Amino acid sequence: xxxxxxxxxxxxxxxxxxxxxxxxxxxxxxxxxxxxxxxxxxxxxxxxxxxxxxxxxxxxxxxxxxxxxxxxxxxxxxxxxxxxxxxxxxxxxxxxxxxxxxxxxxxxxxxxxxxxxxxxxxxxxxxxxxxxxxxxxxxxxxxxxxxxxxxxxxxxxxxxxxxxxxxxxxxxxxxxxxxxxxxxxxxxxxxxxxxxxxxxxxxxxxxxxxxxxxxxxxxxxxxxxxxxxxxxxxxxxxxxxxxxxxxxxxxxxxxxxxxxxxxxxxxxxxxxxxxxxxxxxxxxxxxxxxxxxxxxxxxxxxxxxxxxxxxxxxxxxxxxxxxxxxxxxxxxxxxxxxxxxxxxxxxxxxx
Numbered sequence: 001x002x003x004x005x006x007x008x009x010x011x012x013x014x015x016x017x018x019x020x021x022x023x024x025x026x027x028x029x030x031x032x033x034x035x036x037x038x039x040x041x042x043x044x045x046x047x048x049x050x051x052x053x054x055x056x057x058x059x060x061x062x063x064x065x066x067x068x069x070x071x072x073x074x075x076x077x078x079x080x081x082x083x084x085x086x087x088x089x090x091x092x093x094x095x096x097x098x099x100x101x102x103x104x105x106x107x108x109x110x111x112x113x114x115x116x117x118x119x120x121x122x123x124x125x126x127x128x129x130x131x132x133x134x135x136x137x138x139x140x141x142x143x144x145x146x147x148x149x150x151x152x153x154x155x156x157x158x159x160x161x162x163x164x165x166x167x168x169x170x171x172x173x174x175x176x177x178x179x180x181x182x183x184x185x186x187x188x189x190x191x192x193x194x195x196x197x198x199x200x201x202x203x204x205x206x207x208x209x210x211x212x213x214x215x216x217x218x219x220x221x222x223x224x225x226x227x228x229x230x231x232x233x234x235x236x237x238x239x240x241x242x243x244x245x246x247x248x249x250x251x252x253x254x255x256x257x258x259x260x261x262x263x264x265x266x267x268x269x270x271x272x273x274x275x276x277x278x279x280x281x282x283x284x285x286x287x288x289x290x291x292x293x294x295x296x297x298x299x300x301x302x303x304x305x306x307x308x309x310x311x312x313x314x315x316x317x318x319x320x321x322x323x324x325x326x327x328x329x330x331x332x333x334x335x336x337x338x339x340x341x342x343x344x345x346x347x348x349x350x351x
Contacts, residue, residue, distance in 0.1 A: 002248035003202045004035075004055035004168045005238050007210075008195035009231035011176040012261040016168070017239045018055045020251035032060050036256045037067045038269060039074065039092055039169070048083055051269055052092040052171035053256050057200035062103050062165045062184075069099040090191070093169040093180040097189040100167060104184045107162050111149055116142055120150045152185070166199050168192075172260040202242025202249040209238040229302035232257070233294070236284045236301075244288075253277050257305070272305060279311055280304060282332055283318055289331050291322045 006016035018035040038045070039052045054070070056063030073095050077085060085091060109119045118128035118137065123146050127136045137143055148154040152163060167182040179192040181199065198206035213234050214222060226234070236253065243249040255272040262268045272280070283300050286292035300318055303309035322328040327340045335343065 002057055002246075002250075003198070003200040003206070003239060003242050004057050005198045005206050005235060005242075006055075006168060006170040006179055006196065007231055007235045007238075008177040008179070008225070009228055010225040012172065013228060013231075013257075013259045014170065014172075014177045014195075015232060015235050015255055015257045016053050016055055016170045017235050017253050017255045018057075019239065019243060019249050019253055021249060022058075022060055030060070031251050034254070035060075035063070036254050036271070038256075039067065039070050039096060041071075042265060042269075044074065044078065045269070046265060048086055048173075050086065050089060050092065050171065050173045051258055051260070052089050052096075052169050053258070053269075054096055054167060054169055056165060056167040058165035059161045062100070062107075062162055063167065065103045066096060066099045066167070069102065070096045073099060088173045088175065089169065089171045089178040090180065092171070093182070093189060096167070096169055097180075097182050100165070100182055100184045101187065104162055104165070107159065108150060108152070111156075111159060112146055115149070116146050118146075123147065123150055168197055168199055170197075170258070172258055176260070177258070198238060198242075200242075200249070202239070202246035205242040205245045206238035209234065209241050227298075228257075228259075228306055229298050232280070232301050232305055233284060233298050236280055237288070240281055240284050240288065253281055255280075275311055276304065279315055279318075283314075285332065286318065286322060286328055289328070289337055291324055291328045291331070292318070293321075296321050 002021060003019045004016065006014060008014040016036060020031045020035060022030050022032060035055060037054045039054050040048065040050065045051045054067055056066070074086065074092065077095070105120065112119055112123065117130070122128035123137065127134050129135070145154070155163060163185040165184055168179060169182065170179040172178065179197055181188070181190040181192055181197060196210050198210070239253050252274070255277055257270045257272065259268055280301055283292070283297045287294050287297045300314055300321070303317070304311070304314045319325045319328060326344055330340045330343065331337060
Protein backbone atom coordinates (compact mmCIF):
# COMPACT_ATOMS: atom_id res chain seq x y z
CA UNK A 1 0.00 0.00 0.00
CA UNK A 2 2.88 2.31 -0.81
CA UNK A 3 2.16 2.58 -4.50
CA UNK A 4 -0.86 3.23 -6.72
CA UNK A 5 -0.38 3.78 -10.47
CA UNK A 6 -2.92 4.02 -13.23
CA UNK A 7 -2.60 4.34 -16.99
CA UNK A 8 -5.18 5.19 -19.62
CA UNK A 9 -4.80 2.91 -22.64
CA UNK A 10 -7.48 4.52 -24.83
CA UNK A 11 -10.65 6.53 -24.53
CA UNK A 12 -12.44 3.39 -23.33
CA UNK A 13 -9.84 1.36 -21.44
CA UNK A 14 -7.10 1.49 -18.85
CA UNK A 15 -5.83 -0.18 -15.69
CA UNK A 16 -4.76 0.60 -12.13
CA UNK A 17 -2.15 -1.27 -10.08
CA UNK A 18 -1.14 -1.33 -6.41
CA UNK A 19 1.31 -3.21 -4.21
CA UNK A 20 0.40 -4.95 -0.95
CA UNK A 21 3.18 -3.88 1.41
CA UNK A 22 2.82 -1.27 4.15
CA UNK A 23 5.44 -0.14 6.64
CA UNK A 24 7.40 2.86 7.80
CA UNK A 25 9.88 3.59 10.58
CA UNK A 26 7.11 3.52 13.18
CA UNK A 27 5.29 0.35 12.08
CA UNK A 28 6.44 -3.17 11.29
CA UNK A 29 5.89 -4.53 7.80
CA UNK A 30 2.39 -5.76 6.93
CA UNK A 31 0.76 -7.09 3.80
CA UNK A 32 -2.68 -6.05 2.59
CA UNK A 33 -3.70 -8.08 -0.44
CA UNK A 34 -6.88 -6.13 -1.17
CA UNK A 35 -6.07 -2.51 -1.91
CA UNK A 36 -8.11 -1.74 -5.05
CA UNK A 37 -11.84 -1.34 -4.55
CA UNK A 38 -14.78 -0.60 -6.80
CA UNK A 39 -16.78 2.22 -5.20
CA UNK A 40 -19.95 1.14 -7.03
CA UNK A 41 -21.85 -2.12 -6.92
CA UNK A 42 -22.29 -4.01 -10.18
CA UNK A 43 -25.93 -2.86 -10.42
CA UNK A 44 -25.02 0.76 -9.75
CA UNK A 45 -22.25 0.67 -12.34
CA UNK A 46 -24.65 -0.72 -14.95
CA UNK A 47 -27.42 1.80 -14.26
CA UNK A 48 -25.07 4.79 -14.14
CA UNK A 49 -22.73 3.60 -16.94
CA UNK A 50 -19.98 4.70 -14.56
CA UNK A 51 -17.18 2.73 -12.91
CA UNK A 52 -14.73 4.04 -10.34
CA UNK A 53 -11.84 2.23 -8.63
CA UNK A 54 -10.27 3.49 -5.41
CA UNK A 55 -6.64 2.78 -4.54
CA UNK A 56 -4.94 4.21 -1.47
CA UNK A 57 -1.39 4.58 -0.19
CA UNK A 58 -0.57 4.85 3.48
CA UNK A 59 -2.45 3.90 6.62
CA UNK A 60 -4.68 0.91 5.66
CA UNK A 61 -7.50 1.47 8.15
CA UNK A 62 -8.08 4.98 6.81
CA UNK A 63 -8.66 3.68 3.29
CA UNK A 64 -10.90 0.87 4.49
CA UNK A 65 -13.04 3.42 6.31
CA UNK A 66 -13.13 5.68 3.23
CA UNK A 67 -14.26 2.85 0.93
CA UNK A 68 -17.05 1.70 3.27
CA UNK A 69 -18.20 5.27 3.94
CA UNK A 70 -18.12 6.18 0.23
CA UNK A 71 -20.25 3.20 -0.71
CA UNK A 72 -22.78 4.10 1.97
CA UNK A 73 -22.88 7.75 0.85
CA UNK A 74 -23.37 6.72 -2.79
CA UNK A 75 -26.23 4.38 -1.88
CA UNK A 76 -27.85 7.13 0.21
CA UNK A 77 -27.38 9.67 -2.58
CA UNK A 78 -29.10 7.38 -5.09
CA UNK A 79 -31.99 6.70 -2.69
CA UNK A 80 -32.56 10.38 -1.97
CA UNK A 81 -31.67 12.06 -5.28
CA UNK A 82 -31.82 9.36 -7.93
CA UNK A 83 -28.98 8.85 -10.38
CA UNK A 84 -28.83 12.35 -11.87
CA UNK A 85 -26.17 13.54 -9.42
CA UNK A 86 -23.84 10.61 -10.15
CA UNK A 87 -23.18 10.77 -13.87
CA UNK A 88 -19.42 11.25 -13.83
CA UNK A 89 -16.34 9.77 -12.20
CA UNK A 90 -15.84 13.25 -10.75
CA UNK A 91 -19.08 12.90 -8.77
CA UNK A 92 -17.90 9.63 -7.23
CA UNK A 93 -14.41 11.00 -6.57
CA UNK A 94 -15.91 14.01 -4.80
CA UNK A 95 -17.83 11.70 -2.45
CA UNK A 96 -14.65 9.66 -1.80
CA UNK A 97 -12.73 12.86 -1.10
CA UNK A 98 -15.35 13.99 1.42
CA UNK A 99 -15.17 10.56 3.06
CA UNK A 100 -11.36 10.81 3.25
CA UNK A 101 -11.62 14.22 4.90
CA UNK A 102 -14.20 12.86 7.35
CA UNK A 103 -11.99 9.87 8.25
CA UNK A 104 -9.08 12.19 9.02
CA UNK A 105 -11.26 14.63 10.95
CA UNK A 106 -12.71 11.79 13.04
CA UNK A 107 -9.24 10.78 14.15
CA UNK A 108 -8.33 14.38 14.99
CA UNK A 109 -11.51 14.63 17.06
CA UNK A 110 -10.53 11.44 18.88
CA UNK A 111 -7.21 13.06 19.79
CA UNK A 112 -8.96 16.20 21.03
CA UNK A 113 -11.39 14.14 23.08
CA UNK A 114 -8.57 12.10 24.56
CA UNK A 115 -6.39 15.08 25.51
CA UNK A 116 -8.95 17.79 26.30
CA UNK A 117 -12.45 16.30 26.37
CA UNK A 118 -14.00 18.22 23.46
CA UNK A 119 -14.36 17.99 19.68
CA UNK A 120 -13.41 20.33 16.84
CA UNK A 121 -16.97 21.72 16.68
CA UNK A 122 -16.91 22.45 20.42
CA UNK A 123 -13.48 24.07 20.07
CA UNK A 124 -14.86 26.35 17.35
CA UNK A 125 -17.85 27.17 19.58
CA UNK A 126 -15.52 28.00 22.49
CA UNK A 127 -17.39 25.75 24.90
CA UNK A 128 -18.18 22.10 25.54
CA UNK A 129 -20.72 20.07 27.49
CA UNK A 130 -20.13 17.61 30.29
CA UNK A 131 -23.33 15.83 31.27
CA UNK A 132 -25.86 18.70 31.41
CA UNK A 133 -23.36 21.47 32.07
CA UNK A 134 -21.71 23.79 29.56
CA UNK A 135 -18.14 24.86 30.20
CA UNK A 136 -16.16 27.58 28.42
CA UNK A 137 -12.76 26.73 26.98
CA UNK A 138 -10.96 29.50 28.79
CA UNK A 139 -7.38 28.33 29.27
CA UNK A 140 -5.07 30.07 26.76
CA UNK A 141 -2.68 27.11 26.86
CA UNK A 142 -5.46 24.60 26.14
CA UNK A 143 -6.83 26.79 23.36
CA UNK A 144 -3.43 27.14 21.74
CA UNK A 145 -2.56 23.44 21.87
CA UNK A 146 -6.00 22.23 20.79
CA UNK A 147 -6.12 24.68 17.87
CA UNK A 148 -2.73 23.46 16.63
CA UNK A 149 -3.98 19.89 16.84
CA UNK A 150 -7.28 20.68 15.12
CA UNK A 151 -5.53 22.61 12.33
CA UNK A 152 -3.08 19.71 11.81
CA UNK A 153 -0.09 21.81 12.83
CA UNK A 154 0.67 19.43 15.71
CA UNK A 155 0.99 15.73 14.84
CA UNK A 156 1.98 12.73 16.86
CA UNK A 157 3.27 9.52 15.26
CA UNK A 158 -0.14 8.02 14.55
CA UNK A 159 -1.73 11.23 13.31
CA UNK A 160 1.19 11.84 10.97
CA UNK A 161 0.60 8.43 9.40
CA UNK A 162 -3.09 9.24 9.01
CA UNK A 163 -2.41 12.59 7.34
CA UNK A 164 0.06 11.00 4.93
CA UNK A 165 -2.76 8.91 3.42
CA UNK A 166 -3.35 9.61 -0.28
CA UNK A 167 -5.53 7.97 -2.90
CA UNK A 168 -6.42 7.80 -6.57
CA UNK A 169 -9.83 7.27 -8.15
CA UNK A 170 -9.74 5.90 -11.69
CA UNK A 171 -12.66 4.92 -13.87
CA UNK A 172 -14.88 5.63 -16.84
CA UNK A 173 -18.06 7.55 -17.61
CA UNK A 174 -19.69 9.08 -20.69
CA UNK A 175 -16.53 11.14 -21.28
CA UNK A 176 -14.24 8.08 -21.26
CA UNK A 177 -11.42 7.19 -18.87
CA UNK A 178 -10.86 9.69 -16.06
CA UNK A 179 -8.64 9.86 -12.99
CA UNK A 180 -8.42 11.95 -9.81
CA UNK A 181 -5.79 12.39 -7.12
CA UNK A 182 -6.90 12.75 -3.48
CA UNK A 183 -4.70 14.08 -0.66
CA UNK A 184 -6.17 14.53 2.79
CA UNK A 185 -3.21 16.38 4.28
CA UNK A 186 -3.57 19.40 1.97
CA UNK A 187 -7.28 18.94 1.18
CA UNK A 188 -6.65 18.39 -2.53
CA UNK A 189 -8.80 16.67 -5.12
CA UNK A 190 -7.02 17.07 -8.44
CA UNK A 191 -8.09 16.05 -11.93
CA UNK A 192 -5.39 14.02 -13.68
CA UNK A 193 -5.43 15.20 -17.28
CA UNK A 194 -2.24 13.45 -18.44
CA UNK A 195 -3.81 9.98 -18.60
CA UNK A 196 -1.45 8.47 -16.03
CA UNK A 197 -0.65 8.88 -12.35
CA UNK A 198 1.80 7.47 -9.82
CA UNK A 199 1.43 8.14 -6.10
CA UNK A 200 3.27 6.79 -3.08
CA UNK A 201 6.87 6.02 -2.17
CA UNK A 202 7.88 4.68 -5.57
CA UNK A 203 6.32 7.39 -7.73
CA UNK A 204 9.65 8.69 -9.04
CA UNK A 205 10.71 5.29 -10.39
CA UNK A 206 7.27 4.86 -11.92
CA UNK A 207 7.47 8.31 -13.45
CA UNK A 208 10.81 7.33 -14.99
CA UNK A 209 9.19 4.34 -16.74
CA UNK A 210 6.30 6.42 -18.06
CA UNK A 211 8.61 9.26 -19.07
CA UNK A 212 10.99 7.03 -21.03
CA UNK A 213 8.07 5.44 -22.85
CA UNK A 214 6.42 8.75 -23.72
CA UNK A 215 9.71 10.22 -24.88
CA UNK A 216 10.16 7.36 -27.35
CA UNK A 217 6.81 8.17 -29.01
CA UNK A 218 5.64 11.00 -31.22
CA UNK A 219 2.67 13.11 -30.20
CA UNK A 220 0.46 11.27 -32.68
CA UNK A 221 1.52 7.92 -31.26
CA UNK A 222 0.82 9.09 -27.72
CA UNK A 223 -2.61 10.32 -28.75
CA UNK A 224 -3.39 6.95 -30.29
CA UNK A 225 -2.81 5.33 -26.91
CA UNK A 226 -1.82 1.75 -26.17
CA UNK A 227 -2.89 -1.69 -27.20
CA UNK A 228 -4.15 -3.25 -23.94
CA UNK A 229 -1.25 -5.72 -23.58
CA UNK A 230 1.33 -2.99 -24.27
CA UNK A 231 -0.31 -0.69 -21.74
CA UNK A 232 -0.32 -3.48 -19.16
CA UNK A 233 3.37 -4.12 -19.75
CA UNK A 234 4.19 -0.44 -19.11
CA UNK A 235 1.95 -0.27 -16.04
CA UNK A 236 3.42 -3.42 -14.46
CA UNK A 237 6.93 -2.24 -15.34
CA UNK A 238 6.26 1.07 -13.58
CA UNK A 239 5.27 -0.77 -10.40
CA UNK A 240 8.07 -3.33 -10.59
CA UNK A 241 10.81 -0.71 -10.96
CA UNK A 242 9.39 1.20 -8.00
CA UNK A 243 9.55 -1.94 -5.87
CA UNK A 244 13.15 -2.55 -6.88
CA UNK A 245 14.47 0.88 -5.93
CA UNK A 246 12.23 2.48 -3.29
CA UNK A 247 11.39 1.62 0.30
CA UNK A 248 7.95 0.49 1.45
CA UNK A 249 6.93 -0.83 -2.00
CA UNK A 250 6.75 -4.61 -2.26
CA UNK A 251 4.86 -7.87 -2.19
CA UNK A 252 2.57 -8.98 -4.97
CA UNK A 253 0.76 -6.51 -7.21
CA UNK A 254 -2.99 -6.27 -7.69
CA UNK A 255 -4.45 -4.93 -10.93
CA UNK A 256 -7.91 -3.83 -12.05
CA UNK A 257 -8.48 -3.65 -15.81
CA UNK A 258 -11.32 -1.42 -17.04
CA UNK A 259 -12.93 -1.59 -20.47
CA UNK A 260 -15.99 0.57 -21.01
CA UNK A 261 -16.59 -0.86 -24.51
CA UNK A 262 -16.69 -4.51 -23.41
CA UNK A 263 -20.00 -6.26 -24.13
CA UNK A 264 -20.14 -8.26 -20.91
CA UNK A 265 -20.29 -6.44 -17.54
CA UNK A 266 -17.74 -8.90 -16.13
CA UNK A 267 -15.25 -7.76 -18.80
CA UNK A 268 -15.72 -4.07 -18.02
CA UNK A 269 -14.20 -4.52 -14.55
CA UNK A 270 -11.64 -7.31 -14.14
CA UNK A 271 -9.41 -7.83 -11.14
CA UNK A 272 -6.08 -9.58 -11.63
CA UNK A 273 -4.37 -10.86 -8.50
CA UNK A 274 -2.58 -13.80 -6.87
CA UNK A 275 -0.64 -16.13 -9.18
CA UNK A 276 -1.87 -14.46 -12.38
CA UNK A 277 -0.55 -11.06 -11.33
CA UNK A 278 2.62 -12.72 -10.04
CA UNK A 279 3.31 -14.36 -13.40
CA UNK A 280 2.65 -11.11 -15.26
CA UNK A 281 5.20 -9.40 -13.01
CA UNK A 282 7.73 -12.18 -13.63
CA UNK A 283 7.35 -11.67 -17.38
CA UNK A 284 8.26 -8.00 -16.95
CA UNK A 285 11.06 -8.95 -14.60
CA UNK A 286 12.53 -11.22 -17.29
CA UNK A 287 12.70 -8.25 -19.66
CA UNK A 288 14.40 -6.12 -17.01
CA UNK A 289 16.96 -8.89 -16.52
CA UNK A 290 17.75 -8.89 -20.25
CA UNK A 291 16.51 -12.45 -20.71
CA UNK A 292 13.35 -11.82 -22.75
CA UNK A 293 12.60 -9.49 -25.69
CA UNK A 294 10.06 -6.79 -24.89
CA UNK A 295 7.74 -7.71 -27.77
CA UNK A 296 7.75 -11.36 -26.69
CA UNK A 297 6.82 -10.28 -23.17
CA UNK A 298 3.92 -8.20 -24.47
CA UNK A 299 2.67 -11.23 -26.38
CA UNK A 300 2.83 -13.36 -23.23
CA UNK A 301 0.91 -10.73 -21.23
CA UNK A 302 -1.70 -10.55 -23.97
CA UNK A 303 -2.22 -14.30 -23.80
CA UNK A 304 -2.35 -14.34 -20.01
CA UNK A 305 -4.53 -11.31 -19.34
CA UNK A 306 -6.57 -10.82 -22.52
CA UNK A 307 -6.85 -14.13 -24.36
CA UNK A 308 -7.58 -16.49 -21.52
CA UNK A 309 -4.48 -18.67 -21.74
CA UNK A 310 -3.77 -20.76 -18.66
CA UNK A 311 -1.04 -19.87 -16.20
CA UNK A 312 0.76 -23.14 -16.90
CA UNK A 313 0.76 -22.51 -20.67
CA UNK A 314 2.09 -18.96 -20.36
CA UNK A 315 4.68 -19.94 -17.79
CA UNK A 316 6.00 -22.66 -20.11
CA UNK A 317 6.11 -20.16 -22.97
CA UNK A 318 8.02 -17.73 -20.73
CA UNK A 319 10.81 -20.20 -20.04
CA UNK A 320 11.02 -21.54 -23.58
CA UNK A 321 11.21 -17.96 -24.91
CA UNK A 322 13.89 -16.83 -22.46
CA UNK A 323 17.43 -16.55 -23.82
CA UNK A 324 18.64 -18.44 -20.75
CA UNK A 325 15.98 -20.38 -18.87
CA UNK A 326 18.33 -21.44 -16.09
CA UNK A 327 19.36 -17.86 -15.38
CA UNK A 328 15.70 -16.79 -15.43
CA UNK A 329 14.74 -19.51 -12.97
CA UNK A 330 17.48 -18.44 -10.58
CA UNK A 331 16.55 -14.77 -10.81
CA UNK A 332 12.89 -15.52 -10.14
CA UNK A 333 13.98 -17.56 -7.12
CA UNK A 334 15.69 -14.50 -5.68
CA UNK A 335 19.30 -14.75 -6.78
CA UNK A 336 21.08 -11.54 -7.71
CA UNK A 337 21.68 -10.91 -11.40
CA UNK A 338 25.44 -10.57 -11.03
CA UNK A 339 25.82 -13.86 -9.18
CA UNK A 340 23.73 -15.96 -11.59
CA UNK A 341 26.39 -16.56 -14.26
CA UNK A 342 29.04 -17.30 -11.65
CA UNK A 343 26.70 -19.73 -9.93
CA UNK A 344 25.87 -21.53 -13.17
CA UNK A 345 29.54 -21.83 -14.11
CA UNK A 346 30.44 -23.04 -10.64
CA UNK A 347 27.76 -25.74 -10.60
CA UNK A 348 28.10 -26.53 -14.30
CA UNK A 349 24.35 -26.68 -14.70
CA UNK A 350 22.47 -25.06 -17.54
CA UNK A 351 19.20 -26.13 -19.10
